[in-house]
Each structure stands twice: as C-alpha cells, then as structure tokens.
Amino acid sequence: QQQVKQSPQSLIVQKGGISIINCAYENTAFDYFPWYQQFPGKGPALLIAIRPDVSEKKEGRFTISFNKSAKQFSLHIMDSQPGDSATYFCAASSKGTYKYIFGTGTRLKVLA
Amino acid sequence: SAVISQKPSRDICQRGTSLTIQCQVDSQVTMMFWYRQQPGQSLTLIATANQGSEATYESGFVIDKFPISRPNLTFSTLTVSNMSPEDSSIYLCSVATGTTEAFFGQGTRLTVV
Numbered sequence: 001q002q003q004v005k006q007s008p009q010s011l012i013v014q015k016g017g018i019s020i021i022n023c024a025y026e027n028t029a030f031d032y033f034p035w036y037q038q039f040p041g042k043g044p045a046l047l048i049a050i051r052p053d054v055s056e057k058k059e060g061r062f063t064i065s066f067n068k069s070a071k072q073f074s075l076h077i078m079d080s081q082p083g084d085s086a087t088y089f090c091a092a093s094s095k096g097t098y099k100y101i102f103g104t105g106t107r108l109k110v111l112a
Numbered sequence: 113s114a115v116i117s118q119k120p121s122r123d124i125c126q127r128g129t130s131l132t133i134q135c136q137v138d139s140q141v142t143m144m145f146w147y148r149q150q151p152g153q154s155l156t157l158i159a160t161a162n163q164g165s166e167a168t169y170e171s172g173f174v175i176d177k178f179p180i181s182r183p184n185l186t187f188s189t190l191t192v193s194n195m196s197p198e199d200s201s202i203y204l205c206s207v208a209t210g211t212t213e214a215f216f217g218q219g220t221r222l223t224v225v
C-alpha cells in the first residue's frame with residue numbers, strides 16, 4: 001500500500017514533442033505529490049508538485065494532471081527539449097510527514 | 113529553498129570499514145532525512161534525523177548499521193558501518209523547510225571494494 005508505481009521505465013521523445021510519465025498509488029492518506037528531476041551525478045531537484053484538491057497544475061512547460069478517484073497522477077512536459085533529458089521521479093507523502101515514497105523513475109531522452 | 117552541502121561527494125572504501133557522511137544546511141530546518149539510491153534505482157528513505165534525540169529508522173534499516181547524529185538544526189551525519197559491496201550507493205541528505213517541500217543535497221557516491 002506504500003508503493004508508488006511509475007511508468008514507463010524509459011521514454012524517448014523527439015524535440016518539440018510531449019513527454020508523459022504516469023504514476024499510481026494505493027494509499028489514500030497520501031496528500032502531496034511532487035515530481036523530481038535528476039541529472040547524472042546530481043541530487044533530485046523539485047520540479048512541480050500538486051495536492052489532491054486540484055486536478056491540474058501548470059508551471060511553464062510542466063503540467064501535473066491528478067485523478068483522485070483513479071489514484072493516478074501524471075507529468076506532462078510540453079515542447080520537450082534535449083535539456084529535459086534526465087531521470088524523473090514521482091513521489092508521494094502523507095500529511096505532515098515530509099517523508100516521501102518515490103516511484104521507480106523514468107529515464108527521459110529527448111532527441112535533437 | 114535551502115542550500116545543502118554534503119561531504120564527501122564520493123569515496124571508495126574497503127569492505128569492513130566505516131564512512132561518515134556530513135550534511136550541512138545554510139539555514140535552520142524542521143526535518144532532515146537520509147535516503148539511499150542504489151545504482152540505477154529509486155530513492156529509499158533510511159531514517160529521519162531528529163534533533164536532540166535518536167533517529168527514526170524505516171523498515172529494513174537499523175541504527176547499528178546506519179548511526180545518525182543531528183546535534184543542531186543545520187547539521188547531520190550518517191555513518192555507514194562495517195561496509196560491504198552491497199552498500200555501494202548514493203546517499204542523499206534531504207531537508208524540509210516547514211512546508212511539505214523537501215530539498216536534496218548532491219549526494220555522496222559510495223563505492224565499497
């Protein structure tokens with residue numbers, strides 16, 4: 001019940017295309033869902049996050065879509081760029097805990 | 113956000129030895145955590161570093177193997193004890209600044225030979 005399932009494991013997208021990464025969870029106590037971006041040799045960097053009281057959040061080219069009834073959320077990267085090539089992790093935490101359960105990661109490669 | 117410095121950034125250690133990793137934050141933070149990221153894998157929470165008291169360990173992690181200190185609100189250490197090759201991982205310090213957002217250090221890449 002503590003797991004966060006992430007797919008796909010890897011993704012190749014053409015420059016200018018849309019990258020979509022999906023996550024699903026079981027624990028209904030989760031109430032905060034961040035996405036992290038990690039470049040090789042670096043720590044994860046917070047990209048965007050959402051709470052279950054909204055169905056979508058957009059920041060620049062990055063959008064989180066959230067489906068509370070299906071217990072699923074996804075990251076959309078519009079106009080994908082080669083500089084977006086990285087590993088993306090979804091995560092979830094319960095209210096007030098600050099402790100994250102991470103998905104398994106998606107290695108994104110954007111072709112120039 | 114918080115600026116997190118981890119030392120060392122990488123190390124190669126002999127099996128059976130111990131390594132202490134330091135995490136320094138540029139401001140006082142509510143919570144500090146230690147995560148492990150095995151090669152090509154996701155992040156797994158090791159423990160919550162509690163200021164002034166014993167750390168809280170997650171299932172599968174024990175104090176004898178991963179002793180943690182947190183003497184104040186800006187500093188913590190994680191020791192990886194009696195290392196084996198299976199301990200080869202990236203160890204990451206994470207902090208929460210009073211909101212739900214958590215920030216990560218650059219990590220310590222440990223190789224045990």
